[in-house]
Amino acid sequence: MTCINKQPRNNAHEGITHLGNSTGKWTRQSVINWIEAGTHTFYTLVNGKRADVGVVQGENGKHVRTYADGYYNDNLLALPECP
Template sequence: MADCRITRITKKNRQSTHDHITHAGNPPTWYWKREDIIASINNKTNTFYVLENGNRSDVGVVNPTDGRSPFLRTYADNVWNDNLLALPEHTP
């Protein structure tokens, strides 16, 4: 199992602060679709994290009960937060 740092994201709408992430990774080493990262977390084949000001936030999967698709979110100090959305955009 690899512990993978995410440094860049891609969203459908770059201007949105709440839009779903479509891809994430650490280019040029790796850059995956959201669904592949979710599958890897759910299958426990890899862990993912972001660093902000030297502080680690683990990436987890949120499974909404209202019919929306699962999505990625960071988790630190027992709180879900949006550190992923603060990462720089990557244009593949």
């Protein structure tokens, strides 16, 4: 993943509506479905460090977060807006 869309932009992970990269942009729900089905994997690569995208159950339902070095982190929230 190289970009996200968030509504509102300053909200927590649940606010991510779309995720994208150089080949396309998808809804958060599509990304969740593909990860859970095992049909696709996604990751971020920042400063040479890879963080895999995983599905997390939150207060308001499932959302996506990055996972690296045994911990979930906020790498997705640092990505720029998708066009």
